[in-house]
Amino acid sequence: MKIKNNPDSAQLIIGPALAVDTLIFTIREGKLNVLLIKIGSGPYQGKWALPGGIVPINETLDEAARNILEKKAGLKGVYMEQLYTFSGVARDVRGRMVSVAYFALVDSDQFALKTMDYYTDIQWRALDHLPRMAFDHKEIIQYGFARLQAKIEYTNIAYGLLPAEFTLSELQAVYEIILERALDKRNFRKKILALGIVQTAKGLRRGGVSRPAQLYRFTQRSLMLAQIL
Amino acid sequence: MKIKNNPDSAQLIIGPALAVDTLIFTIREGKLNVLLIKIGSGPYQGKWALPGGIVPINETLDEAARNILEKKAGLKGVYMEQLYTFSGVARDVRGRMVSVAYFALVDSDQFALKTMDYYTDIQWRALDHLPRMAFDHKEIIQYGFARLQAKIEYTNIAYGLLPAEFTLSELQAVYEIILERALDKRNFRKKILALGIVQTAKGLRRGGVSRPAQLYRFTQRSLMLAQIL
DNA sequence: ATTGTTAGTGTATGTATGACACCACAATAG
DNA sequence: CTATTGTGGTGTCATACATACACTAACAAT
Incomplete structure (x- = not known):
């Protein structure tokens, strides 16, 4: 399937494109919140999404997740763990996209949110009042929440x-x-x-x-x- | 990053290629075994690997895992669950490859192994006597074994x-x-x-x-x- | 009939869990 | 200064659960 492999770290392949999405939980005013960004253009304009992006050719998924979270949402030094890889064939209308979701918990007081890139807004949103969301990101959030509920019982x-x-x-x-x-x-x-x-x-x-x-x-x-x- | 998206299900992208690897456990003669295939050509010739392959553009990962297991190892109808996505930048010397590992447990008496495709051999191998393995597949097996040990304690x-x-x-x-x-x-x-x-x-x-x-x-x-x- | 091998069973003890109510200490109001 | 309010902080008891442990039952092979 692979077509070409340049040692200067670029390769063309045929197949699904690979992205990471980051699911950041925090607690604000007694409620569980997630970090969302508002999409500024394209077919999902005006909808909200998890901070995410394409995986660069020379980065591991862990690195890509860290870098994307910093670049798209301004959060530096957040250590995330891999959650699940989502691969529905219609999850992105723009083309075939497989996404590896990462998640982390943060103290929202430690981070100031800033809108970056081509996003028009960035906000903490309560899990029980999520806005209309792009892609399958609502499903990712539900999955992550379930994992969080399980994991808080047997880890610190x-x-x-x-x-x-x-x-x-x-x-x-x-x-x-x-x-x-x-x-x-x-x-x-x-x-x-x-x-x-x-x-x-x-x-x-x-x-x-x-x-x-x-x-x-x-x-x-x-x-x-x-x-x- | 995406270059092209044909509606007839082909797209060219720049980025890591995406594969699935299947980790199939069974018990034989009182020991835990995994299903391995022997690679017949290329830089990993003669080494053993998990049955795996590239994710087709029009399949989910679950589908790809099922189909690849059937095509590469002849095991039909095995229901697997996603294990973890491995993304080390040097895990495949032939180029950048991210792999989603799936795993399942089977009763080896229900399946006859047959060598398929360009593999030269297929065998159940005891976990405590693994041969030299290609890629990071030894690491995948260890990870899967840890998951299995955890999961057998709280599921059926x-x-x-x-x-x-x-x-x-x-x-x-x-x-x-x-x-x-x-x-x-x-x-x-x-x-x-x-x-x-x-x-x-x-x-x-x-x-x-x-x-x-x-x-x-x-x-x-x-x-x-x-x-x- | 004897021997070998695995199947199948109960009790007692310690440990963990879950339910439950009151006093301590500081801030605030009057 | 006193009373009131609000949260912090503590122990006991009953029950369920986990663990350790040893013998008889049933069949096969000889």
Whole structure:
């Protein structure tokens, strides 16, 4: 199938084109949000989409995902993991396109959004109020959300959504928002502390309306297995 | 990046070529095996590889995986699930190639292997005695094995490895081989029966050296969640 | 009839889970 | 200064679950 392979890193092939799409979750105002961009031209003009783009010939998918997220949405240094590869033959009306979806969780306070490239807007959008979306991106979001719900139960992946220091109530809120159910406060704290995935930081969260809360930090800010629920 | 898009299903693009590789596990003689083919020509001549091939322009990845497995290895009707997409820039010396790996479990007694296409051989090979392999296929196998070990603990995926009717001892052997540890017979049977993922079939497994065993069948021969271990 | 081999079964103990209510401490209002 | 409000922080008990463990049953082979 391959036609040509230039060592100076260009090759012409016949087959599906390859893209990556990035699915970035955050929590804002008590809700789970995703990062979307508004498409400014072409057949999907005015619709919203995940930040994505074509995979360059000389980059791995991990690299391409990182670079595309930075270029299209201005988010630097976000570590994503591969989610799934979507390949419906009609998923892009402009031609055959296979897309590898990546996802990550971020603390939205750490990033200022800026519109880039040929997009007309960029926004955090609540998962329960998604706008009209281009391609099969709604499906990608649903798939990623399911993965997130599963993964938060047996890993420490939630660290991505929180600042370096946080209270146990804030951590519990993250779990409740993602799992969409209430958790018992005492059992939750017992479990989290017994697992040793967090340690006390010095200092209290002051400035709230009530008793200050002890601050904690994750012992590891990298993916670890830990059966939480 | 796209150059051309013919509606009669051909498009020329610049970018990585896209392939699928299929990772088929089975159990033979008490060991976990994978299906490998021996490459007959080109820079990887004489090395072994997973059955794989280029994704046609008009097929989804699921379809391509099924068709390639049938065409390259003669296995029809095997239902695979997507494993991971591998994209190292040097994974194929012939040019830039991204590969979507699929995997499945089969009962090797149900399939006769036949060498096809330009391959010189096809064999089941024990996972602990793999030959020299082409591309990054050893890495794909390791990744798939890890996924299998995880997945057999919380799904009924083992049904793929067994015939329609089987004994509980045979089922337990499957678990012990994949998990590489011994399981307690009474606890295993208790758990499996309590979960209701199998039901008694009529008949006994006779012809063994000892007391005949009750036959069972899976209540569902499709992927179900079930916390087994 | 004896021996060998695998099938099949129950109990007891420790561990994890889930339900549940009150006092502590700070901020704020009066 | 006192009372009120709001969130932080803690322990126990009951139940379910996981684990460890040993003997009898049924058939085949001799």
